[in-house]
Amino acid sequence: MPIAARQLSGGYGDRPIVIDVNLTIEAGEWLSLLGANGSGKSTLLRLLSRVLKPQTGVALLDGRDIHHLAPTAVAQRLALLPQQQTLPAGLTVYQLVSLGRSPHQPWWQWELDAAGHEQVEKALQWTEIEHYRDRPVTELSGGERQRALLALALAQDPKVLLLDEPTTFLDLHYQLQLLELLKRLNQQQGLSIVTVLHDINLAARYSDRLALMRQGQLWAVGTPREMLTPPMLREVFDIEITLMETPVGLQICPLAASSPAPTDLVTPLSSHS
Amino acid sequence: MPPTTLVRSPRTPVKIPPHRQRVMLAAGLLLCGLGLIVVLSLTNGSVVLTGSELLAATLRQGSAVNQTIVWDLRLPRVLAALIVGAALGLSGALLQGMLRNGLASPFLLGISAGAGLMVVLVVGVGLVQIWTPLGAWLGAVVTTLLVYLLARTGTTLSVERLILGGVAFSSFFGAIQSLLLLLSADGQIQAALNWLIGSLNGRGWTEVTLVGPGILVAAIAGCLLARQVNLLSLGDDLATGLGTSLLRSRCLIGVVATFLAAGAVSIAGLVGFVGLIVPHGVRLLVGTDYRLVLPFSALGGALVLSGADLIARIGPVELPVGVVTAMLGAPVFIWLLNRRRTRGAV
Numbered sequence: 001m002p003i004a005a006r007q008l009s010g011g012y013g014d015r016p017i018v019i020d021v022n023l024t025i026e027a028g029e030w031l032s033l034l035g036a037n038g039s040g041k042s043t044l045l046r047l048l049s050r051v052l053k054p055q056t057g058v059a060l061l062d063g064r065d066i067h068h069l070a071p072t073a074v075a076q077r078l079a080l081l082p083q084q085q086t087l088p089a090g091l092t093v094y095q096l097v098s099l100g101r102s103p104h105q106p107w108w109q110w111e112l113d114a115a116g117h118e119q120v121e122k123a124l125q126w127t128e129i130e131h132y133r134d135r136p137v138t139e140l141s142g143g144e145r146q147r148a149l150l151a152l153a154l155a156q157d158p159k160v161l162l163l164d165e166p167t168t169f170l171d172l173h174y175q176l177q178l179l180e181l182l183k184r185l186n187q188q189q190g191l192s193i194v195t196v197l198h199d200i201n202l203a204a205r206y207s208d209r210l211a212l213m214r215q216g217q218l219w220a221v222g223t224p225r226e227m228l229t230p231p232m233l234r235e236v237f238d239i240e241i242t243l244m245e246t247p248v249g250l251q252i253c254p255l256a257a258s259s260p261a262p263t264d265l266v267t268p269l270s271s272h273s
Numbered sequence: 274m275p276p277t278t279l280v281r282s283p284r285t286p287v288k289i290p291p292h293r294q295r296v297m298l299a300a301g302l303l304l305c306g307l308g309l310i311v312v313l314s315l316t317n318g319s320v321v322l323t324g325s326e327l328l329a330a331t332l333r334q335g336s337a338v339n340q341t342i343v344w345d346l347r348l349p350r351v352l353a354a355l356i357v358g359a360a361l362g363l364s365g366a367l368l369q370g371m372l373r374n375g376l377a378s379p380f381l382l383g384i385s386a387g388a389g390l391m392v393v394l395v396v397g398v399g400l401v402q403i404w405t406p407l408g409a410w411l412g413a414v415v416t417t418l419l420v421y422l423l424a425r426t427g428t429t430l431s432v433e434r435l436i437l438g439g440v441a442f443s444s445f446f447g448a449i450q451s452l453l454l455l456l457s458a459d460g461q462i463q464a465a466l467n468w469l470i471g472s473l474n475g476r477g478w479t480e481v482t483l484v485g486p487g488i489l490v491a492a493i494a495g496c497l498l499a500r501q502v503n504l505l506s507l508g509d510d511l512a513t514g515l516g517t518s519l520l521r522s523r524c525l526i527g528v529v530a531t532f533l534a535a536g537a538v539s540i541a542g543l544v545g546f547v548g549l550i551v552p553h554g555v556r557l558l559v560g561t562d563y564r565l566v567l568p569f570s571a572l573g574g575a576l577v578l579s580g581a582d583l584i585a586r587i588g589p590v591e592l593p594v595g596v597v598t599a600m601l602g603a604p605v606f607i608w609l610l611n612r613r614r615t616r617g618a619v
Contacts, residue, residue, distance in 0.1 A: 075516030082510035103516035
């Protein structure tokens with residue numbers, strides 16, 4: 001059990017956004033959090049990654065409360081790829097990725113050691129950005145930048161990787177490339193992965209389990225085949241779907257928004273005129 | 274013989290960056306510049322010394338007057354300029370990195386207002402000579418402490434609250450300071466103003482030996498915080514994800530930056546623009562890695578302030594060094610702002 005949430009609630013200020021979540025992510029598992037906008041997916045990810053402190057309940061890493069562990073001890077095992085960040089101008093890809101080694105370096109160590117250097121090179125190769133190493137991060141395209149940030153997380157050599165909408169700024173090619181890379185790391189190195197994804201089909205295709213969130217609560221957790229049913233998606237996303245068997249497994253085809261339908265919105269306006 | 278198999282060949286050959294050479298070159302230029310300015314500062318003034326006279330005086334030979342000029346007047350003043358400049362440059366670089374704000378200066382967190390108010394109070398009570406540095410130092414440290422307390426939210430420190438708290442305390446203390454200046458006698462205004470503008474006039478071994486060692490220790494500590502600054506400059510989420518404790522790092526960096534700035538202020542008063550501009554120039558030279566930016570900002574600050582003090586000293590009328598840095602610094606700052614607008618980033 002690398003990470004888990006126990007009666008976890010939290011949010012910003014006094015308002016809880018995530019309410020009473022119980023969830024366990026097994027070692028080597030890929031779990032995707034799905035839900036409508038504002039359902040608390042990103043907040044849950046931030047609570048699991050120590051960025052946000054819970055109001056009640058605990059987030060566990062290897063069975064221990066992450067807020068009782070040393071920050072660097074957490075960062076040696078768990079890496080977070082947050083949503084798009086503003087990065088300092090002029091910072092090169094190599095400098096950025098090297099900072100991924102800092103949880104493994106004692107504070108007095110000025111330069112990367114051999115193992116750290118090797119891990120940075122691996123991360124640059126995995127994400128195929130080694131030929132950008134001397135470019136400033138701020139001059140990269142959205143996709144290249146996202147891969148540089150992923151390389152930063154991979155340089156941490158984590159056991160658990162949390163990714164908040166990692167494919168948002170990528171075109172379809174890089175979306176698939178990034179998810180295939182994660183799949184390889186997941187299968188070959190036993191990396192546990194938690195992603196927040198907007199694309200239900202990509203989530204179903206790559207994840208072992210889906211966790212559906214609705215209004216801050218964990219609505220249902222199960223395999224993609226268990227979760228992707230018309231009633232479930234009507235409940236969670238307010239959409240009507242039909243299911244398709246495809247070469248990449250079960251996929252959904254969205255048909256319509258359940259309610260309120262666009263026509264319903266127009267009617268009251270016309271009654272005024 | 275079969276060729277050795279390449280596991281993976283990069284699409285384009287990896288270029289060896291000229292960065293390291295550039296850093297060495299920058300370091301060389303800065304050190305040469307520093308040496309030149311120190312020599313010029315020691316030889317120039319109301320009595321101009323030749324090279325051989327300077328050498329003789331440095332070796333405690335030749336005329337007693339020249340020895341006194343070099344050892345008791347010019348050398349301590351040059352050292353004071355170097356110390357103050359280095360402290361301001363480093364303090365500014367630490368704060369700009371920590372606050373992720375290129376417009377941050379050592380005086381942002383209320384240091385100038387706190388120190389200024391204390392100095393006006395001290396001068397008003399009539400305890401000019403000895404108590405001014407101590408009062409300035411105390412005012413700076415206490416005000417920054419208040420700003421930090423204000424910025425604490427729960428278990429973390431918010432950058433926005435730090436900046437806003439600094440602005441609030443600055444205007445509040447600034448108002449009281451103006452009021453006190455208006456109410457005080459003419460001679461006192463002069464004494465206080467000289468200090469508020471920032472000057473190295475008459476600074477000697479007392480100031481250097483009193484404050485210098487503390488600033489040296491703080492400077493070493495500041496340079497050792499480079500990795501923390503690098504991490505904080507990535508933003509809260511990434512920094513936390515990489516194992517940084519935001520509260521602890523921001524407190525450590527803030528303490529060091531405040532001690533540096535307060536030390537500088539206690540020697541020379543409120544010398545503006547050095548701490549704001551030097552880190553920008555340094556980033557243009559060596560890039561954004563704070564392991565380089567921090568020590569280079571100290572060097573650059575020392576160079577700029579000793580140069581400014583030389584200019585302030587050799588004119589027909591001696592100017593306060595703060596006037597020189599502001600007159601040279603403000604145009605550079607406007608140029609940087611303009612560059613920021615056209616390039617979209619600092």
